[in-house]
Amino acid sequence: MKQIQWYPGHMAKTKRLLQENIGLVDVIVELADARIPKSSVNPDFNRLLSQKPRIIAFNKSDLADASKISLWKKHYAHEDVLCEFIDCKTGRGINDLFTLVKKAAEPVIQKDLSKGRVFRPIKMMAVGIPNTGKSTFINRVAKNAATKTGNKPGVTKGKQWVKVNREITILDTPGILWPKFEDEEVAKNLAFTGAISDDILDLPDIAFFLLKRLNTMYPDAVKKRYGIEDDPDEGQSLLDLIARAKGCLLKGGEPDYERVAKMVLDDFRSSRLGCITLEVPDGGDFL
Ligand SMILES: Nc1nc2c(ncn2[C@@H]2O[C@H](COP(=O)(O)OP(=O)(O)OP(=O)(O)O)[C@@H](O)[C@H]2O)c(=O)[nH]1
Numbered sequence: 001m002k003q004i005q006w007y008p009g010h011m012a013k014t015k016r017l018l019q020e021n022i023g024l025v026d027v028i029v030e031l032a033d034a035r036i037p038k039s040s041v042n043p044d045f046n047r048l049l050s051q052k053p054r055i056i057a058f059n060k061s062d063l064a065d066a067s068k069i070s071l072w073k074k075h076y077a078h079e080d081v082l083c084e085f086i087d088c089k090t091g092r093g094i095n096d097l098f099t100l101v102k103k104a105a106e107p108v109i110q111k112d113l114s115k116g117r118v119f120r121p122i123k124m125m126a127v128g129i130p131n132t133g134k135s136t137f138i139n140r141v142a143k144n145a146a147t148k149t150g151n152k153p154g155v156t157k158g159k160q161w162v163k164v165n166r167e168i169t170i171l172d173t174p175g176i177l178w179p180k181f182e183d184e185e186v187a188k189n190l191a192f193t194g195a196i197s198d199d200i201l202d203l204p205d206i207a208f209f210l211l212k213r214l215n216t217m218y219p220d221a222v223k224k225r226y227g228i229e230d231d232p233d234e235g236q237s238l239l240d241l242i243a244r245a246k247g248c249l250l251k252g253g254e255p256d257y258e259r260v261a262k263m264v265l266d267d268f269r270s271s272r273l274g275c276i277t278l279e280v281p282d283g284g285d286f287l
């Protein structure tokens with residue numbers, strides 16, 4: 001597989017934007033992805049955003065596997081990581097997330113009040129890797145908000161303050177990855193879920209690896225979806241079988257790998273292959 005490297009100029013700009021604004025906010029909420037609860041947490045934030053309390057909101061739980069979410073909840077509780085699993089489709093978990101936000105901001109707000117300052121809303125910064133639903137989250141919680149959202153990474157280009165209510169104001173920021181993926185499995189996970197732009201990826205390659213992973217972790221999901229009973233013969237892949245089963249073929253009868261890859265990725269990303277989480281805590285990752 002081609003090595004995925006992804007750190008365009010606008011991400012360096014976003015890094016500066018986060019650094020410039022951290023002094024202005026009380027709490028940071030990192031929006032991550034419940035389908036990849038390890039790979040979607042930006043390791044750079046430990047250093048970059050260490051001055052303020054940080055809470056991780058694992059979004060898109062509606063697309064994730066509930067039994068694996070339970071494992072991750074236990075894991076992060078054990079590690080004392082402040083986090084909540086949420087989804088912006090139904091709003092599940094969002095109230096609990098705001099309870100954590102208020103608790104984290106309480107000491108600063110109280111200190112201000114004790115100095116005789118007038119009451120002010122908590123200022124929260126939404127950060128995270130691209131496409132995790134930062135802007136969707138803001139639109140969901142703020143009635144009059146209209147931040148731009150989209151089904152691809154890199155939609156938000158600059159910062160935007162949004163008032164939620166008299167208690168909370170949120171700063172929307174563009175998605176940011178880190179300069180180098182140390183672990184190729186992390187890069188693949190980010191490609192599967194759409195955090196890295198499809199435009200720079202070899203999609204048949206990505207779909208091939210996704211199917212390989214799914215075949216180990218969720219063996220029935222793929223075969224059931226595409227009506228496949230047999231395993232691939234030697235020299236074939238599941239992608240070939242799916243292309244044939246779904247008629248994704250070129251004129252000569254060869255598989256149309258681009259088309260079938262797009263279909264598989266799209267099916268995974270919109271949970272037509274089921275509710276899936278691709279990582280489990282400690283040791284059992286990438287089974
Ligand atoms: N199923 C599901 N989809 C979601 C959820 N939250 C966001 N989305 C979808 O995810 C896609 C990305 O949402 P955005 O809000 O644009 O993501 P973002 O983090 O602001 O992305 P950038 O600004 O590009 O970094 C959109 O297609 C949303 O509809 C969720 O909880 N569940």
Ligand SMILES: [Mg+2]
Pocket residue numbers: 134135136148149155156173174175
């Ligand atoms: Mg956005």
